Amino acid sequence: DAKTTQPPSMDCAEGRAANLPCNHSTISGNEYVYWYRQIHSQGPQYIIHGLKNNETNEMASLIITEDRKSSTLILPHATLRDTAVYYCIVRVYNFNKFYFGSGTKLNVKP
């Protein structure tokens, strides 16, 4: 059911930018892209979402390609506490339903 494709794992050095890619080539015109993360033994935590334009908040930036078929979540200065599984989700039309894939395990290393 997942409508997104993400690499299973990535490494990032502490203090560097972490760029997490997501492919959503079948996204519809009115479907949003959401990003959540899940730190070990916790519930998923909302990070950011967007439709067409790039978005930025205090946690991250979201870059969506012009054709909307892929996006990148950017953590500008990764810390050890950013080690988590990151989920890219396409919100299903009309029902606020999220299909979670397997996500990307981000390992931030000192």
Next chain:
Amino acid sequence: EAGVAQSPRYKIIEKRQSVAFWCNPISGHATLYWYQQILGQGPKLLIQFQNNGVVDDSQLPKDRFSAERLKGVDSTLKIQPAKLEDSAVYLCASSRNTGTSGGRYQETQYFGPGTRLLVL
């Protein structure tokens, strides 16, 4: 603002026993979701409530799972009888509203810490 509360945090039962999980959503959130997360996988939606009505329960194994949200606030998810494959984390989430027609109105889902169930 208090987050989504869930209890218990951990539960160990034997197969064929019954178990119930409780969720208290964020105040004012009309929509409540129950997810099942098996180890190594992403969460899978089991059931979605809008106030006290069921919006979607297509993924709920209705022969053994049941859920209710009688007063449109708290919710209970029950498994009876439990099987080994029910071992998972059960997550509750809430949001203010579902999307309106046209999908323009997007609401973020906020998750609780989850209940970790082990069936022996």
